[in-house]
């Protein structure tokens with residue numbers, strides 16, 4: 282392992298957690314040339330925010346948010362960490378203000394398909410207050426309706442769908458497998474409220490296959506931009522529970538997981554049947570063959586729709602370049618092998634053959650207190 286100038290959790294056992302995080306962040310900001318002087322002089326100059334933690338300048342917040350991405354051990358796409366657009370909305374803690382800013386986030390991130398990484402940071406957590414928080418896993422997500430043991434839509438979102446229905450949301454017309462969920466926002470000292478997804482802001486891509494004509498008739502689609510809302514940004518002694526961030530998709534996230542997992546849309550049997558494969562014989566490799574065609578459809582459809590997406594081979598190579606750049610800068614890369622290796626052609630990608638260690642670096646994104654904690658990958 283190459284030397285890492287920034288201890289993951291610096292000799293901090295004796296310090297309050299916030300102080301250790303602030304010092305750790307300070308060292309990194311200082312190394313980047315954001316402050317010339319001691320930690321004490323920086324802290325005194327900045328002062329403490331109302332919610333605790335050092336009151337960072339916007340430049341420091343931007344840098345910290347980028348570091349949190351660079352440190353995200355499960356992300357294969359970190360080559361682009363410096364390009365993250367960070368929006369400083371720390372003065373916004375009410376649901377109406379969040380709603381407006383989230384619409385802008387989608388627009389800035391989607392750009393008609395020319396997707397770019399964006400993060401919006403709302404007010405930090407305050408002791409004893411629920412908000413600000415976003416109850417959705419992502420800004421786009423499809424409802425999952427439980428119906429006598431079966432689910433119409435995305436089973437991942439059943440609980441959120443029930444929460445939205447209980448708050449008074451009604452699906453637009455007849456229920457389908459691809460109904461966009463409303464946003465459930467919680468302002469500071471406010472009750473959860475649902476808000477409609479602003480019309481036209483969630484770009485969706487209908488799935489067709491480059492050679493299999495019947496594929497388009499399956500009526501499948503996915504949204505263009507994953508805006509992750511269920512992770513908090515932990516930075517310099519403060520926690521930002523509402524700090525949604527987005528990048529572009531890697532095809533396998535949709536083709537090998539969202540649409541393929543048994544616990545999600547579970548489409549492999551249907552696709553394999555359409556392909557005329559023998560589902561009774563596992564050794565016919567019907568699952569693999571269906572997976573390949575589904576993934577091919579995802580990559581092809583996004584490209585045809587002019588929507589940025591990366592295939593897992595390119596992403597794997599980009600991850601290698603990221604590691605090389607980090608090592609050249611004297612930093613160790615923190616990574617979780619079982620999250621980085623793509624769920625298709627694992628050993629045929631370079632990342633499979635690379636040893637990885639989770640260094641638990643900070644600043645970081647942490648899963649926030651959503652009802653169903655997602656432990657799985």
Ligand code: ARG
Pocket residue numbers: 419507509527528529530531534535539
């Ligand atoms: N895996 C999640 C999904 O399929 C998205 C996580 C973030 N992905 C990304 N490419 N930035 O929706």
